[in-house]
Amino acid sequence: MRKVCFIMTVIVCTSCLAQQNFTIDIWPNGAPNSNQISGEIQKETSQGRIYLTQEAKMYVFLPKYNTTGGMVIICPGGSYHFLSMENEGRRLARWLCEQGIAATVLQYRVPNKHKEVPVSDVRETFAIIKGHAAEWNIDPSKIGIMGFSAGGHLASYHSNTYTPESKPAFTILAYPVTTLFEGISHEKTRQNFLQNVNDAEEVAASSPVQLVGLQTPPTFIMVSCDDELYICSQLYQEALHRNHIPFECHVYPTGGHGWGTKDRFLYKKQWQASLLFWLNSVLNADKKHIDINHTLEN
Structure with missing residues (x-):
């Protein structure tokens, strides 16, 4: 049954590729862990x-012309x-596509105190993108990660605990949770990620600032x-x-x-222009310059 589902996923993805956006199941043959x-x-x-996610999926957005070869994984x-x-998520992905960035x-599956679960989802996402890099016109050395709030915790945590195969080229953080120490963290995020909130070693090892x-x-x-x-x-x-x-840090x-x-x-408009300018630099996009004035109009 899983094999049939995987084949159907591939068929759907192939047919949707011309439309430049499609969905992929990250673990078509079953995840190696559970929340x-x-x-x-x-x-x-x-x-x-989406609450209490049990399924890991990728919503892929490919621009008609990838002017940078880069891709941003959004958490x-x-x-x-x-x-x-x-x-x-999707609103940002559509905007990036308009700028020529995949x-x-x-x-990702929420941890429910099993932090290895979302971490494995991120690592597998890198693997899938690299496996399709030529097909999707992606430079494997230009895949980065972005996260908001708790997603910013996942992005910054991964950016410091990555495997050689899943090292991000860059990290983008929007109002991120970067520490899980009590009193300066977001308590719900802390409770949902940590197995034991009273274990000082686990807290430190799970705090990106450390x-x-x-x-x-x-x-x-x-x-x-x-x-x-x-x-x-x-x-x-x-x-x-x-x-x-x-x-680079922007405080509003x-x-x-x-x-x-x-x-x-x-x-x-300010953060969009600043982010695009920074990405343009990181991705070495000066060969095909991104029109920032176009960004400010959207």
């Missing part, structure tokens, strides 16, 4: 959220309880200074600085937490 969440598979809500946030698939929205080193990828950070979790971005920025990792006066791609965020 131990049972019951009916949750459907996406009208607000674009939506949601306290490791739900995934904000539209606001912090994107994948990762529907893991930053000389091999951490170049990083772009954006956050609002009135975000209750602003300290997470500040601490990560300081860790990058101490380890001489190239980074207002906006709070969770603005994602919402039009009501006053600085949406």
Whole structure:
């Protein structure tokens, strides 16, 4: 049955390739681990959220012309309880495609205290992209990861615990949770990721700010200074600085937490232009320059 499903997935993906977007099951033959969440598979809500995800999927968005050869793996946030698939996922992927950059929205399985579960989903996503790199016009050395809030924790955690096969070329963090120490972290994210919140060693080993080193990828950070979790971005920025990792950080006066791609965020055009300029540099896209003025009009 799984083999049939996998074949059907390939057929669907092939037929959709001309449309430049399609979905792939990350574990068509069964995942190597489980978050131990049972019951009916949750459907996406009208607000674009999926709660208690049990299935890992990739929503792939390929531009007609990939002007950089790059791809961004997007990890939506949601306290490791739900995934904000539209606001912090597909809407961003569509925008990146318009700029000539491929994107994948990762529907990772929430950990439910089994942190190896979403981590394995990320690693397998890198493997799948590299396996299709030539077909999708992707440069395997230009695959990066982006995360929002709890997704920012997953992205920054992976950026410091990657395998040789899944090393990101760059990291993009939007109001990320970068520490799981009590009092300065987001409590729900902490509770949902950690097996034992009272185990100091586990907390430290699961906090990206403690893991930053000389091999951490170049990083772009954006956050609002009135975000209750602003300290997470500040601490990560300081860790990058101490380890001489190239980074760029944008702090906006207002906006709070969770603005994602919402039009009501006053600085949406600013972060889009800044991110695109940074990506253009990281991906060596000067050969085929991306029109930033076009970005500001969208």
